[in-house]
Amino acid sequence: xxxxxxxxxxxxxxxxxxxxxxxxxxxxxxxxxxxxxxxxxxxxxxxxxxxxxxxxxxxxxxxxxxxxxxxxxxxxxxxxxxxxxxxxxxxxxxxxxxxxxxxxxxxxxxxxx
Amino acid sequence: xxxxxxxxxxxxxxxxxxxxxxxxxxxxxxxxxxxxxxxxxxxxxxxxxxxxxxxxxxxxxxxxxxxxxxxxxxxxxxxxxxxxxxxxxxxxxxxxxxxxxxxxxxxxxx
Numbered sequence: 001x002x003x004x005x006x007x008x009x010x011x012x013x014x015x016x017x018x019x020x021x022x023x024x025x026x027x028x029x030x031x032x033x034x035x036x037x038x039x040x041x042x043x044x045x046x047x048x049x050x051x052x053x054x055x056x057x058x059x060x061x062x063x064x065x066x067x068x069x070x071x072x073x074x075x076x077x078x079x080x081x082x083x084x085x086x087x088x089x090x091x092x093x094x095x096x097x098x099x100x101x102x103x104x105x106x107x108x109x110x111x112x113x
Numbered sequence: 114x115x116x117x118x119x120x121x122x123x124x125x126x127x128x129x130x131x132x133x134x135x136x137x138x139x140x141x142x143x144x145x146x147x148x149x150x151x152x153x154x155x156x157x158x159x160x161x162x163x164x165x166x167x168x169x170x171x172x173x174x175x176x177x178x179x180x181x182x183x184x185x186x187x188x189x190x191x192x193x194x195x196x197x198x199x200x201x202x203x204x205x206x207x208x209x210x211x212x213x214x215x216x217x218x219x220x221x222x223x
Contacts, residue, residue, distance in 0.1 A: 104157040
């Protein structure tokens with residue numbers, strides 16, 4: 001079956017522009033996670049969805065970051081007024097339930113010039 | 114605050130050797146611990162998941178152990194192969210998120 005997919009695979013944008021990143025989880029997975037991996041840094045948790053609700057938004061770095069999930073499936077991560085420090089690989093993962101194995105997408109590499 | 118540490122940061126061994134990667138965590142209140150591998154420029158692949166009530170999990174040449182009371186996990190790789198070269202990451206799941214170690218970069222020399 002299809003794994004987690006993310007689009008676009010690469011995104012280059014200018015500082016100050018808004019970007020939208022998309023994640024299609026594995027069908028039937030109720031939990032969805034966003035992480036980011038900055039160059040030379042470890043993986044950083046951003047947000048978690050159970051169904052369409054996000055009980056934990058504590059990982060979002062600033063109020064320029066927002067995320068939503070609709071229909072218990074597709075999720076979008078939006079970054080407004082992008083800054084150079086937002087440059088990173090943004091990874092999405094889904095799992096059957098909250099504490100089950102997380103399956104990762106290939107990531108979106110975001111470069112802010 | 115949960116902190117996850119992986120030692121060593123890098124490891125280079127000849128093909129065929131058995132090896133152990135180490136992971137430690139500071140807060141024993143975890144649901145599970147997961148080991149992943151990351152290949153350069155690629156995503157993350159889940160290797161093993163150990164529930165907090167379990168002591169070990171095995172998959173092929175991989176064996177992961179968990180000692181929750183001491184905050185430690187090990188990933189044992191038997192008969193290493195060049196294809197095992199990758200960065201290995203451990204992550205503990207608690208409070209609805211994975212907290213990650215920095216990884217061990219493993220190179221298996223043919």
